[in-house]
Amino acid sequence: xxxxxxxxxxxxxxxxxxxxxxxxxxxxxxxxxxxxxxxxxxxxxxxxxxxxxxxxxxxxxxxxxxxxxxxxxxxxxxxxxxxxxxxxxxxxxxxxxxxxxxxxxxxxxxxxxxxxxxxxxxxxxxxxxxxxxxxxxxxxxxxxxxxxxxxxxxxxxxxxxxxxxxxxxxxxxxxxxxxxxxxxxxxxxxxxxxxxxxxxxxxxxxxxxxxxxxxxxxxxxxxxxxxxxxxxxxxxxxxxxxxxxxxxxxxxxxxxxxxxxxxxxxxxxxxxxxxxxxxxxxxxxxxxxxxxxxxxxxxxxxxxxxxxxxxxxxxxxxxxxxxxxxxxxxxxxxxxxxxxxxxxxxxxxxxxxxxxxxxxxxxxxxxxxxxxxxxxxxxxxxxxxxxxx
Amino acid sequence: xxxxxxxxxxxxxxxxxxxxxxxxxxxxxxxxxxxxxxxxxxxxxxxxxxxxxxxxxxxxxxxxxxxxxxxxxxxxxxxxxxxxxxxxxxxxxxxxxxxxxxxxxxxxxxxxxxxxxxxxxxxxxxxxxxxxx
Numbered sequence: 001x002x003x004x005x006x007x008x009x010x011x012x013x014x015x016x017x018x019x020x021x022x023x024x025x026x027x028x029x030x031x032x033x034x035x036x037x038x039x040x041x042x043x044x045x046x047x048x049x050x051x052x053x054x055x056x057x058x059x060x061x062x063x064x065x066x067x068x069x070x071x072x073x074x075x076x077x078x079x080x081x082x083x084x085x086x087x088x089x090x091x092x093x094x095x096x097x098x099x100x101x102x103x104x105x106x107x108x109x110x111x112x113x114x115x116x117x118x119x120x121x122x123x124x125x126x127x128x129x130x131x132x133x134x135x136x137x138x139x140x141x142x143x144x145x146x147x148x149x150x151x152x153x154x155x156x157x158x159x160x161x162x163x164x165x166x167x168x169x170x171x172x173x174x175x176x177x178x179x180x181x182x183x184x185x186x187x188x189x190x191x192x193x194x195x196x197x198x199x200x201x202x203x204x205x206x207x208x209x210x211x212x213x214x215x216x217x218x219x220x221x222x223x224x225x226x227x228x229x230x231x232x233x234x235x236x237x238x239x240x241x242x243x244x245x246x247x248x249x250x251x252x253x254x255x256x257x258x259x260x261x262x263x264x265x266x267x268x269x270x271x272x273x274x275x276x277x278x279x280x281x282x283x284x285x286x287x288x289x290x291x292x293x294x295x296x297x298x299x300x301x302x303x304x305x306x307x308x309x310x311x312x313x314x315x316x317x318x319x320x321x322x323x324x325x326x327x328x329x330x331x332x333x334x335x336x337x338x339x340x341x342x343x344x345x346x347x348x349x350x351x352x353x354x355x356x357x358x359x360x361x362x363x364x365x366x367x368x369x370x371x372x373x374x375x376x377x378x379x380x381x382x383x384x385x386x387x388x389x
Numbered sequence: 390x391x392x393x394x395x396x397x398x399x400x401x402x403x404x405x406x407x408x409x410x411x412x413x414x415x416x417x418x419x420x421x422x423x424x425x426x427x428x429x430x431x432x433x434x435x436x437x438x439x440x441x442x443x444x445x446x447x448x449x450x451x452x453x454x455x456x457x458x459x460x461x462x463x464x465x466x467x468x469x470x471x472x473x474x475x476x477x478x479x480x481x482x483x484x485x486x487x488x489x490x491x492x493x494x495x496x497x498x499x500x501x502x503x504x505x506x507x508x509x510x511x512x513x514x515x516x517x518x519x520x521x522x
Contacts, residue, residue, distance in 0.1 A: 379409070381448070
């Protein structure tokens with residue numbers, strides 16, 4: 001059975017062109033950018049070239065505004081804890097939407113344990129941040145607000161430009177986690193009015209092990225990791241030049257191909273949504289139109305997500321779920337609860353994120369596998385009484 | 390293939406569960422869990438001379454919830470009800486070559502559902518005897 005991989009939000013393959021470009025930095029072009037000899041200078045050049053490409057990718061003011069980290073999680077930690085702790089004189093309140101990534105929420109909760117007030121901004125049933133609540137939950141003591149560009153579990157794209165206006169009216173820093181959005185839709189930090197932006201290498205078909213944080217010129221923050229003072233002192237630790245060089249190259253390629261690839265994936269995605277919604281008691285989660293072009297997410301009544309995932313894997317099709325049983329905490333997805341789903345509804349979720357390997361020809365195979373999976377699990381389920389047989 | 394750390398036996402029972410379904414007018418019925426927690430199991434038994442002659446289940450839940458339900462029915466079909474009462478959650482997990490630690494509690498309720506079904510059978514039997522007397 002041919003593999004059909006539909007979980008690109010979890011992990012993506014490295015673009016072969018990127019691998020070809022970055023491979024020498026693992027072998028003969030290795031080197032520590034901090035070394036002053038020629039090999040070290042070569043490594044430093046690789047990092048600076050990548051920084052240039054990343055600057056262009058998000059239309060940052062200048063190269064100095066890009067800090068490389070080891071992951072998006074690390075960039076989120078640096079953005080939130082770094083800004084809050086450095087600007088403590090401005091106040092001790094932080095805010096975030098209820099559907100942020102766990103690395104954002106846990107960074108905020110960590111501040112809360114250390115005397116900060118943490119306000120959570122609710123979203124509507126499609127996952128859009130409530131602008132009125134955003135406005136009322138930010139006070140003059142708020143230092144930083146974190147709203148993601150688009151959500152990884154339900155695909156909803158937030159109105160960042162409008163949010164930026166509200167946040168900036170109050171003189172607060174806006175951090176945007178664009179890990180799910182970057183590479184899928186255009187992100188322009190100057191046009192969108194973003195102070196801090198997180199994104200990762202692997203989500204651009206780059207190697208794992210690199211992330212980046214954009215810091216608008218003038219925004220002050222303190223480091224989270226201390227050491228040799230790399231990355232303008234904001235991220236100590238020897239640079240992962242293979243991953244960083246790869247990230248730069250990946251960003252350049254994905255930017256050039258984005259429009260075409262997004263249109264291609266949107267076609268597949270729309271067809272998939274149409275087909276899967278034919279199954280009864282099946283619902284789309286997230287926003288029907290304001291959603292990432294590669295993203296389709298559903299919930300099925302009366303069945304549980306981990307079972308869906310395992311059953312789909314038997315068809316060699318890989319999907320994701322926000323089910324409690326697939327998580328370490330045994331809690332259902334906080335995103336699905338935030339859009340108002342009941343616990344029992346949140347258990348039966350399925351997330352599909354398409355990528356370059358997917359084709360229109362796969363649609364009938366996927367639809368068949370989903371239909372049979374749902375049928376089989378419902379037949380097993382005591383909750384599915386009506387017309388169960 | 391998939392996992393969250395499931396044994397081959399768990400996956401085999403998940404894919405080919407034994408004794409799925411409903412028994413009309415069962416001699417005993419047990420139901421445990423709730424949809425909010427993400428696991429609901431129900432077990433139906435037919436009993437003759439205190440021997441479980443038929444057993445069926447339906448389960449809403451994750452891979453281990455389905456596999457443990459299937460295993461319990463396989464283990465206890467043809468068993469004396471008093472013996473079946475002694476089957477524990479750990480026995481079920483052992484028979485499946487183990488379960489991941491986070492699954493031991495919430496998704497391993499099948500033995501409880503079986504015990505409820507047997508208690509239900511015993512209660513019914515007692516009330517029948519009372520009726521006769």
